Amino acid sequence: xxxxxxxDSAFFGFTVARVRSQTMTxxxxxxxxxxSDAMGARCVYFLxxxxxxxxxxxxxxxxxxxxxxxxxxxxxxxxxxxxLATARDEADLLAIVxxxxxxxxxxxxxxxxxxxxxxxxxEIWMRRGLDETGWFTVRDENGFVTCSESAIxxxxxxxxxxxxxxxxxxxxxxxxxxxxxxxxxxSVVTQGANIAAERLYADCGFRTxxxxxxxxxxxxx
Numbered sequence: 293x294x295x296x297x298x299x300d301s302a303f304f305g306f307t308v309a310r311v312r313s314q315t316m317t318x319x320x321x322x323x324x325x326x327x328s329d330a331m332g333a334r335c336v337y338f339l340x341x342x343x344x345x346x347x348x349x350x351x352x353x354x355x356x357x358x359x360x361x362x363x364x365x366x367x368x369x370x371x372x373x374x375x376l377a378t379a380r381d382e383a384d385l386l387a388i389v390x391x392x393x394x395x396x397x398x399x400x401x402x403x404x405x406x407x408x409x410x411x412x413x414x415e416i417w418m419r420r421g422l423d424e425t426g427w428f429t430v431r432d433e434n435g436f437v438t439c440s441e442s443a444i445x446x447x448x449x450x451x452x453x454x455x456x457x458x459x460x461x462x463x464x465x466x467x468x469x470x471x472x473x474x475x476x477x478x479s480v481v482t483q484g485a486n487i488a489a490e491r492l493y494a495d496c497g498f499r500t501x502x503x504x505x506x507x508x509x510x511x512x513x
Contacts, residue, residue, distance in 0.1 A: 293320065294327050294336070304409055306334035314504070315345045325352040325509070332513050335404070341504040354507040358398035359484025363498035367471035367478055374465040377429035377436060379422050385429070385436050389414050391451045396486040398506050417446055430465040434458035437466040444480040447489070463496045 293312050300308035309331060311324060316338075328336050338349050339360060346356065377385060390411075394400065399410035421429035421438030427445075429438045434453035438446040444466055449458045470478050480498060482489040 293324050294331065294333075296331065296333070297337075303413070304335075304405065307332050309333040309336045311336060311338040311349075314340045315342045316340075316348050317345075318348045318351065321348040321352045328509065329511055329513050334511060334513065336509040336511075338507040338509070339504050340507070341502065346505055346507065349507050349509070352509070353511070354509040356505055357402050357508050358506040360481060360502075360504045360506055361484050361490065361500060362479060362481050362502045363490075363493050364477055364479045364501045365467065365493070365496060365498040367467045367475050368464070368497065369471045370464060370468050372465070372468075374430050374468060375432060376469070377422060377431040381429075381431060381436075382419065382422060385418055385422075385431065385448070386415060388435055388448045388450050389418055394446075394448070396483045396489070398483070398508075402508055404508075404510055414446065418448075421445070428469060430462060430469055432458075432462065432465075435462055437462045439466055439470070439478075442470070442475050442478060444478060447480075447492070459492050460495055463492065467496065 293316070294309050295312055297308045297310055309328060316324060338354055340346060340349070350356070394414045397410065397414070399405045399413060400407065418438055421427045426441045427439060429436050435449035435458055437444055444463065447459055447463060449462070467478060479501070480493060482493065484503070
């Protein structure tokens with residue numbers, strides 16, 4: 293039921309694991325906690341849409357951290373020009389990331405993660421949109437949207453442009469780019485507490501496809 297996450301462990305500098313299943317009984321929760329401690333896991337992630345499993349997990353030390361909301365939309369075309377970011381744009385995009393565009397992240401909401409490392413994750417993620425095969429980033433002077441093959445991964449708007457419709461224009465540009473690449477359906481994940489993001493995606497035609505709770509279990513092993 294438990295997988296060690298090699299990338300997360302190396303990045304944060306301590307053992308991180310994730311519960312493989314999205315459900316657990318009380319007995320399974322006790323076994324999982326023992327297996328986690330035997331593994332030496334400092335933090336274990338559990339994602340579940342199942343409220344009885346939340347109660348079982350909380351009984352062995354898991355804590356609710358974040359509500360994960362996944363949404364989907366059909367790609368769509370428009371005639372407005374759009375720009376794809378390149379490696380030459382990295383410094384400009386990095387400046388937007390560092391303005392605090394991702395404060396709602398579960399890694400920043402959970403204060404036990406080193407804040408500098410949690411913030412650095414988004415810098416790494418942004419760079420994937422510049423150099424990873426199959427990924428792309430649409431950008432303009434106000435922000436950017438980083439996308440993988442069929443999903444929006446990051447939406448970032450410069451602080452000076454927030455609340456002015458810049459995010460909506462960028463997301464619609466991303467949907468048009470997906471359409472040009474033959475991708476029919478696009479997904480995105482946000483946080484339940486991020487009402488502004490949920491409203492943005494709804495305005496761009498997204499609808500909720502799943503909701504689940506992230507829980508973290510920390511140990512001093």
